[in-house]
Amino acid sequence: MDIFARGHLSRIAALALASASLLAVTAAEAKEITIWCWDPNFNVAIMKEAGARYTKTHPDVTFNVVDFAKTDVEQKLQTGLASGTAAALPDIVLIEDYGAQKYLQSFPGAFAALSGTVDYSGFAPYKVEAMTVDGQVYGMPFDSGVTGLYYRKDYLEQAGFKPEDMQNITWDRFIEIGKEIEAKTGKKMMGLDPNDAGLVRIITQSAGQWYFDKEGKPNITGNAALKAALETVGKIMSANIYKPANGWSDWVGTFTSGDVATVVTGVWITGTVKAQPDQAGKWGVAPIPALSIEGATHASNLGGSSWYVLESSAEKAEAIDFLNEIYGKDIDFYQKILQDRGAVGSLLAARSGPAYEAADPFFGGEKVWQNFSDWLAKVPSVNYGVFTNEADLAVTAQLPALTQGMPVDEALKAIDAEVAGHIQ
Amino acid sequence: MALARRGGIGRYYDVNGWLFVAPALGLIGLFMVYPIFWSLWMSFQAGRGMMMKFAGFANIIRLWNDPVFIKALTNTMTYFIVQVPIMIMLALILASILNNPRLVGRAFFRTAIFLPCVTSLVAYAVLFKGMFALDGIVNSTLQALGIIASPIPWQTHPFWAKALVIIAITWRWTGYNMIFYLAALQNIDRSIYEVARIDGVPAWARFTHITIPLLKPVILFTTVISTIGTLQLFDEVYNLTEGKGGPSNATLTLSLYIYNLTFRFMPNFGYAATVSYVIVVFVAILAFLQFFLARERDK
Numbered sequence: 001m002d003i004f005a006r007g008h009l010s011r012i013a014a015l016a017l018a019s020a021s022l023l024a025v026t027a028a029e030a031k032e033i034t035i036w037c038w039d040p041n042f043n044v045a046i047m048k049e050a051g052a053r054y055t056k057t058h059p060d061v062t063f064n065v066v067d068f069a070k071t072d073v074e075q076k077l078q079t080g081l082a083s084g085t086a087a088a089l090p091d092i093v094l095i096e097d098y099g100a101q102k103y104l105q106s107f108p109g110a111f112a113a114l115s116g117t118v119d120y121s122g123f124a125p126y127k128v129e130a131m132t133v134d135g136q137v138y139g140m141p142f143d144s145g146v147t148g149l150y151y152r153k154d155y156l157e158q159a160g161f162k163p164e165d166m167q168n169i170t171w172d173r174f175i176e177i178g179k180e181i182e183a184k185t186g187k188k189m190m191g192l193d194p195n196d197a198g199l200v201r202i203i204t205q206s207a208g209q210w211y212f213d214k215e216g217k218p219n220i221t222g223n224a225a226l227k228a229a230l231e232t233v234g235k236i237m238s239a240n241i242y243k244p245a246n247g248w249s250d251w252v253g254t255f256t257s258g259d260v261a262t263v264v265t266g267v268w269i270t271g272t273v274k275a276q277p278d279q280a281g282k283w284g285v286a287p288i289p290a291l292s293i294e295g296a297t298h299a300s301n302l303g304g305s306s307w308y309v310l311e312s313s314a315e316k317a318e319a320i321d322f323l324n325e326i327y328g329k330d331i332d333f334y335q336k337i338l339q340d341r342g343a344v345g346s347l348l349a350a351r352s353g354p355a356y357e358a359a360d361p362f363f364g365g366e367k368v369w370q371n372f373s374d375w376l377a378k379v380p381s382v383n384y385g386v387f388t389n390e391a392d393l394a395v396t397a398q399l400p401a402l403t404q405g406m407p408v409d410e411a412l413k414a415i416d417a418e419v420a421g422h423i424q
Numbered sequence: 425m426a427l428a429r430r431g432g433i434g435r436y437y438d439v440n441g442w443l444f445v446a447p448a449l450g451l452i453g454l455f456m457v458y459p460i461f462w463s464l465w466m467s468f469q470a471g472r473g474m475m476m477k478f479a480g481f482a483n484i485i486r487l488w489n490d491p492v493f494i495k496a497l498t499n500t501m502t503y504f505i506v507q508v509p510i511m512i513m514l515a516l517i518l519a520s521i522l523n524n525p526r527l528v529g530r531a532f533f534r535t536a537i538f539l540p541c542v543t544s545l546v547a548y549a550v551l552f553k554g555m556f557a558l559d560g561i562v563n564s565t566l567q568a569l570g571i572i573a574s575p576i577p578w579q580t581h582p583f584w585a586k587a588l589v590i591i592a593i594t595w596r597w598t599g600y601n602m603i604f605y606l607a608a609l610q611n612i613d614r615s616i617y618e619v620a621r622i623d624g625v626p627a628w629a630r631f632t633h634i635t636i637p638l639l640k641p642v643i644l645f646t647t648v649i650s651t652i653g654t655l656q657l658f659d660e661v662y663n664l665t666e667g668k669g670g671p672s673n674a675t676l677t678l679s680l681y682i683y684n685l686t687f688r689f690m691p692n693f694g695y696a697a698t699v700s701y702v703i704v705v706f707v708a709i710l711a712f713l714q715f716f717l718a719r720e721r722d723k
Binding site for chain 1: 470472489491492553557579580581667670671672673686687691692
């Protein structure tokens with residue numbers, strides 16, 4: 001009886017051990033990659049598509065795409081990194097390009113360098129520059145914020161303009177057209193949030209400058225492009241050809257409601273513009289207006305983000321391989337996300353695909369994607385530095401005074417003082 | 425002997441007593457005392473993110489040359505100087521009106537005025553944002569009544585944005601203070617008022633010469649907690665301005681600036697800790713002043 005029981009016991013123990021090791025083996029094989037990003041209709045949907053593609057060839061790897069608000073992603077990432085507990089962090093995280101250097105420099109060793117794995121020569125150079133620190137490249141370049149001038153053809157026509165009149169214009173001409181459109185149709189030229197420095201950033205980068213120089217030092221008082229950008233925004237505001245907006249959704253409302261004639265912003269807005277089916281055929285896209293200074297172009301960038309792998313991730317190798325397989329090589333994937341989501345990726349090879357050559361009926365049959373990808377290659381590369389958020393707030397702090405007649409040079413001095421206070 | 429051990433100094437040597445409070449003491453030490461000292465240590469360090477170095481008084485020197493900090497401090501003090509007296513007076517007046525037993529619908533008014541302070545901070549800020557929009561209900565009402573000719577830019581003009589924050593926090597916290605006064609008023613003997621009325625003391629004089637002096641300890645208490653609350657003001661401004669403290673930093677508070685320094689800007693935990701100690705220092709000074717003034721009047 002005693003022996004019988006003991007025999008049972010050992011058999012049970014062996015079985016338990018076997019099943020435990022079996023479980024351990026399956027746990028080791030099935031890898032789940034956790035990803036944090038924002039915008040369910042854009043980043044989240046695109047990442048799910050990418051994950052599904054990878055799982056097809058690697059059935060052992062699954063994906064958990066977590067959707068947060070952008071500020072929540074940033075805050076959670078920052079607290080997680082600061083606390084030093086890797087368990088609180090995902091395997092892959094989406095970071096907006098303006099903030100990339102901040103994270104890379106202030107949390108050294110937190111992100112995996114992909115320099116040896118990914119062939120960065122195939123990507124738009126300005127995207128790669130945003131993720132390079134000391135010659136090492138971190139992250140996988142994702143969507144571009146290449147800018148365009150979206151305009152309402154019907155309002156233009158009522159005011160006596162043709163689509164050709166919007167091609168390759170200057171900002172001064174843009175303001176003139178805006179005044180005429182308001183006089184003839186009663187519509188404002190654009191929506192503008194005075195608490196958002198996005199337009200200043202677009203114009204400054206279009207002339208190859210930024211708040212900071214190539215070394216990351218503040219470049220404000222002597223920055224001709226920034227000065228011209230502030231002057232331009234000041235002119236737009238004092239000409240009163242804009243509809244004021246308070247916050248993002250308010251700003252989106254200015255053009256979805258049909259109150260304004262143009263939108264100057266990044267290509268990622270296309271999905272929102274097209275979300276109004278009743279406005280189909282009424283929109284066109286032109287390159288953004290240029291400044292009349294040296295180095296001025298019609299191409300710029302607003303926003304755009306990239307994927308980063310956490311160094312501490314248990315699934316680091318799989319995460320890197322996944323990004324490289326899909327975002328680094330899969331041309332077909334880029335066609336799909338362009339058609340489905342209006343995402344212009346920054347992999348240059350993807351620009352030759354059929355989706356880019358397709359005409360868009362919403363824009364009256366224009367080949368808008370072709371245009372955007374042409375402009376993408378022309379976006380001047382700048383160093384976003386690590387203090388873009390600080391500089392942005394310093395700029396918006398001066399905008400009201402600027403419209404009340406404060407000389408631009410004085411505003412630049414105030415911005416410079418505020419930025420200098422943050423750089424310690 | 426056993427009795428002597430229970431009371432007096434012997435109590436401190438009772439192991440059982442210490443065992444009972446040990447878990448609580450441990451938690452307080454870990455989650456309150458340790459962070460306080462750690463943040464004090466942090467305020468002497470500077471650097472980007474995790475790369476912190478001991479910097480001596482560099483953060484304190486930086487305060488003086490930081491225009492954004494000066495702006496945030498000025499704004500916070502403006503809220504404090506303008507809003508706290510208005511709110512305390514308003515709460516006092518409302519409390520003494522609602523303390524009148526002959527008032528019809530007393531319970532309703534008490535609840536209605538207290539209700540704002542139990543609403544969600546985010547919900548009410550969002551509501552205010554909508555109400556005070558350029559074409560919101562407030563502007564359209566004021567225009568319909570003929571009080572203003574053109575809509576007030578509540579959210580895009582530096583002055584009006586500040587006014588909006590003051591209106592919002594007054595709306596939310598007046599009822600909270602009023603409850604304290606109501607409770608205290610219940611403890612004042614009604615016969616004092618009876619006597620005053622018989623002696624022909626007018627209502628306003630009864631308020632200033634009976635109600636206010638008798639409520640002094642409660643007024644002191646509410647002033648101190650309102651001071652602390654106002655100096656820590658964050659949610660309203662964050663939600664009304666999408667976290668930016670705009671326009672032109674006109675509504676930026678010290679707490680929002682600390683948030684920006686930690687989560688929005690290049691993370692500088694050391695400097696953020698220094699700014700939070702500025703709040704600590706100001707709260708301490710102001711609370712001391714208030715206690716001091718109240719004590720003076722006692723003599």
